[in-house]
Amino acid sequence: MQFNDQIDFVRQHIKKNKLRVFMTILAATMGTAFLIVLASVGFGIHDTMRKEILDNRLVNQIEVYSSEMDQAKVEELKKRDKVKAVVFRQSVGINQQTELDGYTGNNTMTVTDFQEEKKVGFALKDGRLPENKHEVVVGSHFAESLLEQKAAEAASEPSTYKEPLIGKQFTYKMGLYEKNELFPEETRMTIVGIAKEPAKDWLMDTNIYADAAIMPELNQIFINHVEDENSELFYGNVNVYADNLENVTAVSKALKDEGYSVYSIADQLEQLDVFFLAFKAGLVFVGTIAILIASIGIFNTMTMAVTERTREIGVMKAIGASPKLIQRLFLMESAWIGIIGTIIAVIISYGVSFIANMVLPIIVSTALGEEEFASLDITFSIIPWQLVVIASAISISVAMISGWRPARKATKIDVIQALRQEI
Template identity: 35%
Template sequence: MKALDLAGTAVTNTLRSKLRTFLTVIAIVIGAFTLTLTSGLGTGINKYVDTMVEGFGAPDELTVSKQADGPSLAPGGEPTEYDPDAAASGEMFGMPLLTQDDLDALRATEHVTGVETARLVEPDYIEGADGRKWEVPFMGASFEIDMLSLAAGRAPAEDGDALEVTVPTDWVESLGGAAPEDVVGQEVTLVASDPLGAQSGVDATVVGVTEPVASGSGAGPVPSPELEQRLHDVTTQGLPEEQRNTYFQAIVTVEGMPENEAAVKAALADRGYQAQTLEDQLGVVRGIIDAVTWVLNGFALIALLAASFGIINTLLMAVQERTREIGLMKALGMTGGRIFGLFTLEAVVIGLLGSLIGVGLGVAVGLVANQVLTQGVLSGVTGLVLFAVNPWALLLIIGLIVAIAFLAGTLPAARAARKDPIEALRHE
């Protein structure tokens, strides 16, 4: 019997007892369906994380801050003796701030090709051309300029002394426009307070309107570097110079990443700085996602293990029922190896059928659920992806299930192959 004939016979034999085969296939479908959903969830959420990473910076950048030498932020423990020199340098959220000397040290580090900083400013309100005043719950920073998604206009100029700003699409109507293009070119005033509460305004031109992106860039007004500096001057007016020219962190560009990553990190650590890539900062998130995915996959594998016993039971019963048929095939010259192949092929057919149905259902349900949830109750999360199709993962699931089915079929197939033809022909 040729291989093609053997495969055709295996398919025919599988469909002999339709109910028994159907019940066995259902168990496989459940496992394949669960594996597909969990794999798609892991792929989708990691894809969302990747989108956020792309929006926060480039792969050749390190986020650098000073290592904290002072007291821990955690409650408890003995107090630390007050150091007036350390206090004068300023802190933010318990972390020491970077000074101009620190920025010079970063630029002098081998393999570092650029250092960027941004002022964190909080205007009290923004005044439109019609004189109406609007609160600014979230103010962006100039380092977001390259990450913006524009609905109209352009991004603020990164060089020169231009006082420019972008506003989000949600602000268009409040600023008197019917479409994003209507507010481009409008003159606005951003008003901030100095440490004593005195307010001062800085005039700026709206040059663009931004759409929301997954990283959150453009969710609020984004200023040009010069506008950001002017607002910073207002909010720090009267403070000591060492407190005015400080930065919470810096973005360092490194040549030859990732080969030079370890060397640059080590050099910065020796100088008292902490450097992290975006992957470092999001590594914990990815670890949690992967851990949950593996736990859910474990439950699916348990279902497949149970289904494998169903395959064994189905084929053992088939061997028992077809004992005389096996004896006749052997009497006609069919070898034990061919009989073994026939029964293992029947197991593979059951596994392939169950895996294809389960994977198909899993993909369909995952895509529909993703559409319903991201366009419904989770529509406020920009760029969210809950389920994504990874063709290689789907092929791996199908291959895994077929392999499990093959292994499950080897026991009854071996029993069929070892049957004595004379005894089998006498079987009632």
């Protein structure tokens, strides 16, 4: 029997039992669509969590913690293999006040090495990076943190600073919280850049970013007014940046072996990926149960097909058709049901995913309120091609397995008994 004749054999039976075959395909479609949509939720949540972690973070960044960290150790870290840059940011740990054109604010100064910051791409909204110790970059919300001093003294509603910041000079003072007073020394700073806004809308960046060259000058002011020699003006943290993501684990391990406490986003992502791999596998397993239930319908349909076509099978065997050919004919029919059901299921799944991502945010925002939901960036459903391949393989395989038993039964039909059967 030619291949075209085999297809005609299958098509004739499908035409003859349109309703039954349609209901069987519908069951296969529903089972496969359920698997894809259910698993797509796992992919959507996984993608959302990864984006949340990666927001405003560099994947090759390693945070290093040590109570004895100093500039000498930072220089040693810079010399390591596979290390692109080492950023040692130190913040002033006492009372601080800035004054600009009659507006004042309590902005924290952070000193850093801008040569290292350049290597990791210090993001600017406007201006440039500092080139001497009295030039600074200010946070994106620096102006909003400055309040009109006269209004504050008059107990009226103070306004914030509205003028352009680039090129402006302001005075910077330090003081002790315990005495609630500021040191008389003033340091004049010039704003040459504005940092880019944080990725998360609720974060406020009001910091002053100065070059580490300013540290001796500020330390001298601090020493002049503090009696305790053990007091420290600066406290800081070190971020080591590997030259690429593949070397983050190796650099982290080497630092841990030397006694440093380290944390990298790669470690967190690895743990997250392992968790969601198990989670998505569980969802696929649950979805597969729906396909297995649909396979009962395929089994019944194929069993009925064998019973109804017993005489035809007898005729084919009488004229020399092999058992393999007969088995292949019925497996082709069950595979056809699985393939059509899978194609329709994939189309429906993408439609459901699109609607879910469009409608569910509206429902959630209504329940939580616009302000709470505005800060959330949630993807409820994602259907990657890998999920389509896995679901299709499961669906078609289950359909083939469901049709295998009836196909085997067809090969064992007795020719004489089959020919005696009434049409």
